[in-house]
Amino acid sequence: MEFDKLRGDYKKAMESIDLSKDSRDRILSNIRLEDLSVPAEKKATRKRFPFHVVLPVAGAAFAVLILFGVMLGIDSNRFKNMTAVPDAPKTHNADLDEEVKGKVENMIEDGSVDGPADENRQYKVDLKPANDGKNFISGGVDKSVKATAGGVLGKLSFLPFTEYTDCVVTDEKYCIDVHRYEETGGAQDTITIIVADGINDIGGAVVEIHVDGKDAILYGSKDDDEYNRALYTTDNNLFVVIESGKYYGKTVWEDIVKGASVGD
Amino acid sequence: MSTLTGTLYLPSFLYRMAVLFSSAVSGSGEQASSDKIDYSTFDREEMNERAEYLLNNYGNAVLRLAFSYVHNKEDAEEIVQDSVLQLLRARPVFENGKHELSYLMTITSNISKNRIKYNARHQTVELNEEIATKDTTEKDDDHSFILEACEKLPVKYKEVIHLFYCEDYSTAEISKILGMKETTVRSNLSRGRDKLKTILKEEYGYGI
Numbered sequence: 001m002e003f004d005k006l007r008g009d010y011k012k013a014m015e016s017i018d019l020s021k022d023s024r025d026r027i028l029s030n031i032r033l034e035d036l037s038v039p040a041e042k043k044a045t046r047k048r049f050p051f052h053v054v055l056p057v058a059g060a061a062f063a064v065l066i067l068f069g070v071m072l073g074i075d076s077n078r079f080k081n082m083t084a085v086p087d088a089p090k091t092h093n094a095d096l097d098e099e100v101k102g103k104v105e106n107m108i109e110d111g112s113v114d115g116p117a118d119e120n121r122q123y124k125v126d127l128k129p130a131n132d133g134k135n136f137i138s139g140g141v142d143k144s145v146k147a148t149a150g151g152v153l154g155k156l157s158f159l160p161f162t163e164y165t166d167c168v169v170t171d172e173k174y175c176i177d178v179h180r181y182e183e184t185g186g187a188q189d190t191i192t193i194i195v196a197d198g199i200n201d202i203g204g205a206v207v208e209i210h211v212d213g214k215d216a217i218l219y220g221s222k223d224d225d226e227y228n229r230a231l232y233t234t235d236n237n238l239f240v241v242i243e244s245g246k247y248y249g250k251t252v253w254e255d256i257v258k259g260a261s262v263g264d
Numbered sequence: 265m266s267t268l269t270g271t272l273y274l275p276s277f278l279y280r281m282a283v284l285f286s287s288a289v290s291g292s293g294e295q296a297s298s299d300k301i302d303y304s305t306f307d308r309e310e311m312n313e314r315a316e317y318l319l320n321n322y323g324n325a326v327l328r329l330a331f332s333y334v335h336n337k338e339d340a341e342e343i344v345q346d347s348v349l350q351l352l353r354a355r356p357v358f359e360n361g362k363h364e365l366s367y368l369m370t371i372t373s374n375i376s377k378n379r380i381k382y383n384a385r386h387q388t389v390e391l392n393e394e395i396a397t398k399d400t401t402e403k404d405d406d407h408s409f410i411l412e413a414c415e416k417l418p419v420k421y422k423e424v425i426h427l428f429y430c431e432d433y434s435t436a437e438i439s440k441i442l443g444m445k446e447t448t449v450r451s452n453l454s455r456g457r458d459k460l461k462t463i464l465k466e467e468y469g470y471g472i
Binding site (some may be wrong): 003006 | 311312348349352407412430
């Protein structure tokens with residue numbers, strides 16, 4: 001009841017606001033000038049999706065995006081682990097060397113591998129031929145590849161690392177020749193030469209070098225000048241892969257390839 | 265449940281239209297017709313005639329509602345024009361003139377709120393205040409202070425106060441026009457009234 005006065009006074013105040021004839025005529029003339037047709041496509045664009053549709057779809061899309069990002073991150077890390085992280089430095093273990101040597105000899109003796117029995121060739125193991133009598137190097141070459149081409153031995157005779165004070169040529173041989181370099185500071189690296197008479201794809205070529213008549217391909221990172229693998233072909237069509245645990249620059253690899261040789 | 269779903273999910277404008285079509289709204293419209301009105305059958309000439317009819321019959325109510333929002337007669341007249349144009353373009357079908365008026369009031373309310381946002385962005389508030397004060401004081405010196413006091417209220421309060429006190433709509437009808445719950449209308453009306461009472465008493469010495 002107390003607001004009845006307010007209602008009356010409010011109405012009186014509002015009565016002062018009215019649409020004059022001039023204003024009405026002006027509005028009418030403006031309306032007559034307007035295009036009152038509504039294009040069909042304009043109507044279609046006004047359609048809006050309600051929140052209960054938009055929110056779940058947007059949420060699902062966001063979740064898929066996050067999942068995709070996580071998977072991409074995992075794949076990226078896996079790729080890094082496969083290609084970029086060098087093998088951990090190995091320590092020289094004389095006992096282990098003896099053990100390995102003994103196992104290889106046992107394998108030769110018990111006939112599990114076809115190896116010549118003579119003393120000179122006892123470490124040149126011919127595996128039973130695979131791939132139609134060919135030993136192949138496949139992608140992801142590592143030290144698990146135990147294959148030489150018909151008992152041909154690869155050697156690394158040139159030692160380019162002047163900073164290394166100790167050089168040990170081990171007898172740790174299956175069918176590969178291992179040269180182990182021990183650095184003054186204690187860090188070690190293993191460089192392995194593998195010889196095979198066939199090769200499958202082992203990854204994209206990065207840079208080619210020409211050393212001492214050998215046309216080699218280096219694998220690693222060209223931008224960073226870091227490589228951990230070299231491949232070249234001999235005159236008698238044998239494939240030679242040299243692997244290192246650490247990454248070295250192109251000039252170092254030129255010396256390594258220069259010092260590599262195949263045969264007795 | 266269906267009402268709740270509609271309230272939550274349908275665009276507010278469509279919801280309001282659906283409510284307006286589904287139930288009769290008894291407004292205070294001037295000379296509201298009881299005949300069915302189908303804008304979709306109108307040709308251009310009939311549209312012009314209908315626009316004239318709307319302005320003659322509902323023009324003042326629409327103008328006052330717009331003015332209650334923007335407190336500027338020029339803006340309010342533009343809102344009237346835009347509201348009528350929007351109604352004509354929508355080509356709706358009404359059961360009777362009351363529905364038509366409620367529809368027009370809803371459009372006016374929405375356009376007025378948009379205009380307030382536009383004015384806020386373009387910083388024309390000070391100029392508008394001058395014009396509004398001039399317009400009201402020139403014509404009614406005795407009660408213009410009530411409009412000035414209403415201008416100081418938040419939009420959510422002054423819109424319900426105007427529709428309730430000036431247009432004599434019930435809270436149920438206001439809820440349909442503004443697309444809000446009736447309880448919200450009541451609480452806004454109560455709080456707005458209290459605020460207006462305080463402003464009128466403290467700033468204008470007006471006792472209720």
